[in-house]
Amino acid sequence: xxxxxxxxxxxxxxxxxxxxxxxxxxxxxxxxxxxxxxxxxxxxxxxxxxxxxxxxxxxxxxxxxxxxxxxxxxxxxxxxxxxxxxxxxxxxxxxxxxxxxxxxxxxxxxxxxxxxxxxxxxxxxxxxxxxxxxxxxxxxxxxxxxxxxxxxxxxxxxxxxxxxxxxxxxxxxxxxxxxxxxxxxxxxxxxxxxxxxxxxxxxxx
Amino acid sequence: xxxxxxxxxxxxxxxxxxxxxxxxxxxxxxxxxxxxxxxxxxxxxxxxxxxxxxxxxxxxxxxxxxxxxxxxxxxxxxxxxxxxxxxxxxxxxxxxxxxxxxxxxxxxxxxxxxxxxxxxxxxxxxxxxxxxxxxxxxxxxxxxxxxxxxxxxxxxxxxxxxxxxxxxxxxxxxxxxxxxxxxxxxxxxxxxxxxxxxxxxxxxx
DNA sequence: TTCGCGGCTGACACTGAGTATCAAGTTAGA
DNA sequence: TCTAACTTGATACTCAGTGTCAGCCGCGAA
Numbered sequence: 001x002x003x004x005x006x007x008x009x010x011x012x013x014x015x016x017x018x019x020x021x022x023x024x025x026x027x028x029x030x031x032x033x034x035x036x037x038x039x040x041x042x043x044x045x046x047x048x049x050x051x052x053x054x055x056x057x058x059x060x061x062x063x064x065x066x067x068x069x070x071x072x073x074x075x076x077x078x079x080x081x082x083x084x085x086x087x088x089x090x091x092x093x094x095x096x097x098x099x100x101x102x103x104x105x106x107x108x109x110x111x112x113x114x115x116x117x118x119x120x121x122x123x124x125x126x127x128x129x130x131x132x133x134x135x136x137x138x139x140x141x142x143x144x145x146x147x148x149x150x151x152x153x154x155x156x157x158x159x160x161x162x163x164x165x166x167x168x169x170x171x172x173x174x175x176x177x178x179x180x181x182x183x184x185x186x187x188x189x190x191x192x193x194x195x196x197x198x199x200x201x202x203x204x205x
Numbered sequence: 206x207x208x209x210x211x212x213x214x215x216x217x218x219x220x221x222x223x224x225x226x227x228x229x230x231x232x233x234x235x236x237x238x239x240x241x242x243x244x245x246x247x248x249x250x251x252x253x254x255x256x257x258x259x260x261x262x263x264x265x266x267x268x269x270x271x272x273x274x275x276x277x278x279x280x281x282x283x284x285x286x287x288x289x290x291x292x293x294x295x296x297x298x299x300x301x302x303x304x305x306x307x308x309x310x311x312x313x314x315x316x317x318x319x320x321x322x323x324x325x326x327x328x329x330x331x332x333x334x335x336x337x338x339x340x341x342x343x344x345x346x347x348x349x350x351x352x353x354x355x356x357x358x359x360x361x362x363x364x365x366x367x368x369x370x371x372x373x374x375x376x377x378x379x380x381x382x383x384x385x386x387x388x389x390x391x392x393x394x395x396x397x398x399x400x401x402x403x404x405x406x407x408x409x410x
Numbered sequence: 411t412t413c414g415c416g417g418c419t420g421a422c423a424c425t426g427a428g429t430a431t432c433a434a435g436t437t438a439g440a
Numbered sequence: 441t442c443t444a445a446c447t448t449g450a451t452a453c454t455c456a457g458t459g460t461c462a463g464c465c466g467c468g469a470a
Contacts, residue, residue, distance in 0.1 A: 008438075009446070037426060048449045053428070123336060124329040131328060153390075156373055157397035161366035168361055185358075192362035193398060196291070213466095214417075242455060253420045258457070 017055050017065075020045050024062045029111060033063070033119040060125035063115065066102075067126065071133030073101045078140040087141065087155070091162035092190050094137075098166060099173075099182045106178040113174035130163050137163075165189040222260050222270075225250050229267045234316060238264070238324040265330035268320065271307075272331065276338030278306045283345040292346065292360070296367035297395050299342075303371060304378075304387045311383040318379035335368050342368075370394040 023045045027036045038059065042049040056062045077097035078090055085093075103109055116122040138159045142152055169185045228250045232241050243264065247254040261267045282302035283295055290298075308314055321327040343364045347357055374390045 013447095038428090039426085050449055050451090051447080054447085057428080059427075120333055124333050127332040127336075128325055128329050131332075153373065153377070153393050154397045154400065157366070157370055157394050160369035160373065161362070161397070164365035164369060165362055168358065168365060172358070188358050189362050192359045192366070195359065218418095243457090244455085255420055255422090256418080259418085262457080264456075 013055075020047070020052060020055050021062055021065070025112075025115075028063065028115055033059070033115060033122065058125075060122055063112065063122055064125055064129065066112070067129055070098050070101065071129070071136060074098050074133065075137050075140045078137065087158050088162075088190060088193050090141065091158060092186055095162060095166050095169075095186055096183060099170070099186075102170075103178075103182070110174050110178045113170055117171065117174070126167075130167075134159055134163065161193070165192075218260075225252070225257060225260055226267055226270070230317075233268065233320055238268070238320060238327065263330075265327055268317065268327055269330055269334065271317070272334055275303050275306065276334070276341060279303050279338065280342050280345045283342065292363050293367075293395055293398050295346065296363060297391055300367060300371050300374075300391055301388060304375070304391075307375075308383075308387070315379050315383045318375055322376065322379070331372075335372075339364055339368065366398070367395075370397075 020041075024036075024041045027041060027044055031040075036059075038049050038052055041062070042052040045052065056065070074094045074097065077094035080097075082090075116126060134156070138152055138155050141159060142155050165186065169182065169189050172185055173180050173182055225246075229241075229246045232246060232249055236245075241264075243254050243257055246267070247257040250257065261270070279299045279302065282299035285302075287295075321331060339361070343357055343360050346364060347360050370391065374387065374394050377390055378385050378387055
């Protein structure tokens, strides 16, 4: 799915990786992430511990490698509609692309998010990935901007804030068992930036 | 400094902890975080590996324990000036309290931030701490709000965004060797939320 | 002063993540 | 078919982090 494999070896590697991840994921959901060891996973998958470790550098990657393309998805989506929209709209739409990419199997994603949520190590590693995406996204957001002033603080803050929205929205969506509308959740989250920031978050008007 | 010690035992423990951290910190800066083992630290500090591990649960905590009170500092600062200000102003001021708390020794903080920046494991762990702070801060931000609607998304997003500002601002400040004005940096960062989010971040006007 | 209690310490053993190496088997491609 | 490159499993290793245990020290009570 990510970086279409070319040679037969690449195809094989990709398929094996997917299968190992599938088996491992069941184990994690069954027993809990921290309780499962690489030895368990290897035995369950029918390969040696060495081989399993060759496909996934760390235990966290066994779960989180599906998020790897998200950074590029967001960055590319920012390019796509470089229309006359403001930063927040562009970021909101880019995030919509990201969640669309992630939501292929609703139930699977809900399960993954649940597993991540209750495993600090997974949260931490996911945050690391997010931090890796940020510079690239900031660059994309800025490169279509006329003013190229040296300091990119504003763009940096906005991208960081938008990425926070992503996890908050996914958390809510996961809590609703995947039934909530992700577009509406994104709108509700981004309202934090457009609504007047007074104390009445839903003013009686 | 944090939770004033009461008994002699507490005083002793606190002092030993500080001394161990001091010795360890030098080692980290000298050799690099990942290159130093608990055995090294123990030898350098003149205690056994067991004892060192009893004072710090993980290697990351040896560096990051100084950030532990920051969550409470921010939450308390939100209470302090619950004046008629909007969310963003309150959060900005709370963050100012946080940086004021952190900046006791400029050079030391710059060094710590540098060490964290170039050590992914430290970044990740710091993000975990941040995630622990968030619910408490969100609650404080909301409890002074008249409307107590069930969904706290808006407040949640704003707090998350503000905390991102904290790290961005500290990163900039650290890059300037602690010479930049933190108040101005905070203002510049929070401008991302007040400035019209059009493509011209510094309109020619 | 002496006794006993609780906490601190160092020593040791253990599990598990992650790295590195090597010999044997397998596959791609000329 | 032959070979070079790749894959695999076995093994050994370092180090983080956990748990246990016996000895030590300080402190308060008798």
